[in-house]
Amino acid sequence: MRRERGFTLLELSLAVALIGLLATLILPRLDVLSGAQLDNTTRRIAQRVRYLREDAARRDLWVRMVFDAQANALRMEEGVSTEEGWTFVPGEGPLYRDLTIPESLDLRLVGPGVRPTASGLSSLLFASDGFADPGTFEVSDDSGRTVLVLIEPARTRPRIVDPPARGTAP
16 A cells, blocks of 8 residues: 655644744844844944044034935035035045935934024034034834934033833833
């Protein structure tokens, strides 16, 4: 008597149960990836702010960081003197490349030092002496977690603050 090859119902049931068990263990951990993306983005913003402030002081020029909400990006510009007065132009070099924010994250630029550009975009200024007007980048993900990058006038390094979620004890 010849036996046909194939899987029994028991074998298929065990395979489906094992896949289900693995999915329940692994899928919740995928949220960690979005948290890592949020942390990485806030670190990149803080590093860029720090280096732009240092570059402004070192090169004795004004630098502006512009947030373009439609492009979900930060644009860096240098202040230059023209016959009509001061204007900002895209800076040269890797420090002045646009910093694109991942689509899964939301970014807001708030604070007393935030100034509108001529086109209505939010911006922060870094003076030629390294001074910066106070401002805060609020970066949040789909889970509702928000991390802040605080720019303070007296500190050359921005602070990254990860406040506790609402409704939880500090």
